[in-house]
Amino acid sequence: MQLITVGLLAVVLVAAFTLHLLKLFRQMNDPNGLPGPTQYPYLGRIHDLPIQYMWLKFKEWADKYGSQGLYRTEMLGAKFVVITNEKVAEDLLVKRAKYNSDRPVIRSLFDSKSSHGSMEYLPLMGRNQYWSRQRKLTHSYITEATNAQYHGVMYHEAKRFMARLINDPDNFQFWLEDMASKIMCTLTWDDPTLSEYCTKSAWGLLTQMSPAGPITNVLTPLWHLPTIFNPWKRAERKRHDEQQAWWMDRLLEVREKMGKNEIRPCWTRQFLEKGKTTISGDYEASSVIGMLALVGVFTVAGPLSYWLVTMIHHPEWQAAVQREIDEVCGGRPPTLNDSPKLPILRACIKETMRWKPNVPTGVAHETEADDVYNGYFIPKGTRLLPLDWAFLRNPAKYPDPESYRPERWLEPGWPTYQEPLTQFPTIKGMTSFGWGHRQCLGMSLTQDELIVACGSLAWAFTLKHKTDPKTGRELPVPLDKSNSLLIIKPDPFQMAFEPRSEKRKAEALRLWEETDARDTQQRATFLGAARSGYQMTNKMDSVKATPAAVIPLAVLNAARKQEVLIQINRVNTYADL
Numbered sequence: 001m002q003l004i005t006v007g008l009l010a011v012v013l014v015a016a017f018t019l020h021l022l023k024l025f026r027q028m029n030d031p032n033g034l035p036g037p038t039q040y041p042y043l044g045r046i047h048d049l050p051i052q053y054m055w056l057k058f059k060e061w062a063d064k065y066g067s068q069g070l071y072r073t074e075m076l077g078a079k080f081v082v083i084t085n086e087k088v089a090e091d092l093l094v095k096r097a098k099y100n101s102d103r104p105v106i107r108s109l110f111d112s113k114s115s116h117g118s119m120e121y122l123p124l125m126g127r128n129q130y131w132s133r134q135r136k137l138t139h140s141y142i143t144e145a146t147n148a149q150y151h152g153v154m155y156h157e158a159k160r161f162m163a164r165l166i167n168d169p170d171n172f173q174f175w176l177e178d179m180a181s182k183i184m185c186t187l188t189w190d191d192p193t194l195s196e197y198c199t200k201s202a203w204g205l206l207t208q209m210s211p212a213g214p215i216t217n218v219l220t221p222l223w224h225l226p227t228i229f230n231p232w233k234r235a236e237r238k239r240h241d242e243q244q245a246w247w248m249d250r251l252l253e254v255r256e257k258m259g260k261n262e263i264r265p266c267w268t269r270q271f272l273e274k275g276k277t278t279i280s281g282d283y284e285a286s287s288v289i290g291m292l293a294l295v296g297v298f299t300v301a302g303p304l305s306y307w308l309v310t311m312i313h314h315p316e317w318q319a320a321v322q323r324e325i326d327e328v329c330g331g332r333p334p335t336l337n338d339s340p341k342l343p344i345l346r347a348c349i350k351e352t353m354r355w356k357p358n359v360p361t362g363v364a365h366e367t368e369a370d371d372v373y374n375g376y377f378i379p380k381g382t383r384l385l386p387l388d389w390a391f392l393r394n395p396a397k398y399p400d401p402e403s404y405r406p407e408r409w410l411e412p413g414w415p416t417y418q419e420p421l422t423q424f425p426t427i428k429g430m431t432s433f434g435w436g437h438r439q440c441l442g443m444s445l446t447q448d449e450l451i452v453a454c455g456s457l458a459w460a461f462t463l464k465h466k467t468d469p470k471t472g473r474e475l476p477v478p479l480d481k482s483n484s485l486l487i488i489k490p491d492p493f494q495m496a497f498e499p500r501s502e503k504r505k506a507e508a509l510r511l512w513e514e515t516d517a518r519d520t521q522q523r524a525t526f527l528g529a530a531r532s533g534y535q536m537t538n539k540m541d542s543v544k545a546t547p548a549a550v551i552p553l554a555v556l557n558a559a560r561k562q563e564v565l566i567q568i569n570r571v572n573t574y575a576d577l
């Protein structure tokens, strides 16, 4: 071929590609479409959307383009509609929930939506049969636990938390997460000793699913590199398989203990006792129950950490909460029965969650059908992002939104004030818990746990800046430093937990010794009764003969392990999806 022919061909190709780019550019920036930042072919707006503190950039765009409560953007071909106004969220995610309740794929997880039957992560599942039955099960278990007064577990762990803070205050961040984890492990498997691994496992999954986690969540084509060149896929395979095996081990252990009548009421036992279920088998059961334990760790630890930060920066509100608790509870830590008489505590908790929301970007839904909203076309497959940071900083609803103002929940005249104060403020129904068919199932549990934990902290300690022993200066507690995972928490910082008096310190330690001794005694009595063949008679304690009690356990467990291996292999074959 002559040089001139090659030259001409190159010119034609470049011209064709340029025309194609121009056409794409025009389509992406259609003046009749939703407003939004200028989009560039293929890239969308990936080049200037920071991974760190992504919600701040989304909010900056909201202020510029979101006057109608929503705007559009794209990232490497993925279409987003960012929702910045509660009314629009209500219209799109609640009123049109029927076709706006799917989830987007998370690239760095195998089969995150369970479209191929992995059945593993309820909050990330598409709107499919697994999601539907697992949501029902999760909802009924949490509701039943609430009705059965699970609060005893919270009081017990809050007392352990206080004692740990007295004995080793510098390790407070670990104790805080461990408290949330122990509560979930007790409710799920009746075993608080599992907490450390459960927390580790929870953070592993959270990192893997977050845009700020593996680079393959943003530069998604990298995920498709062959496994041999693909460190992300290999790491995820290891994480995934370990997590699933651990969940299955927990189920098998409970079944084994049930066979010997040695397990107290917990969600896993509840599941195994029930004959009829829509859950397909042990693999799915261990996943839905395991996921329930995990999800209650990283979510509740966020507002609890921000409670510490907030109280240090607002000693006037800390003092108000302490006064209220002292008046209402007469020298003992608050319980949930006191809650109607503790509006200041509830207002400070709610304002902490408004001021420092721990899921600031919100969780994306995905549309399942083309739609037209207020004259704007929203194609099928668009990710709808309810930007919680924007909802909670709406100055019309929250005047002076950048300031911590618990009085907005307590004094008539504020747009958010609601009576009766015995019931309001409540965090239930906050935008932070999401929307429509996908709304969070853990709102009551979160509210109860925060009242018990934050109330106990205010009863026992004054939360303060720590003083640098060398300089005598206060160590800073930053207000705006956090990680950027989907569920955030403040970066590590130092602080002091000053017992409110020697008497209270001694009382906090005594309360822990008392509850610990009682728990040890109850467990021993239960085991003793089980080993002597005594059948528990109350409703929650009646363990019926289960298949595990009939089939030799070793045989059964080997069969179940096989089921896990088969399922894990199936999931591994999704690696190329």
Ligand code: HEM
Pocket: 122, 123, 124, 125, 135, 138, 292, 295, 296, 297, 299, 300, 302, 303, 358, 359, 362, 363, 364, 365, 432, 433, 434, 435, 436, 437, 438, 439, 440, 441, 442, 443, 445, 446
């Ligand atoms: C401060 C605490 C929490 C916050 C801010 C929070 C927030 C959220 C959000 C934003 C969603 C997604 C909603 C949507 O897609 O519209 C969600 C879903 C979910 N949450 Fe929570 N959550 C919290 C605590 C909990 C707890 C303690 C549990 C359980 C023990 C829990 C269980 C769930 C479950 C199972 C889902 C999935 C629902 C579904 O996809 O159908 N959450 N949560």
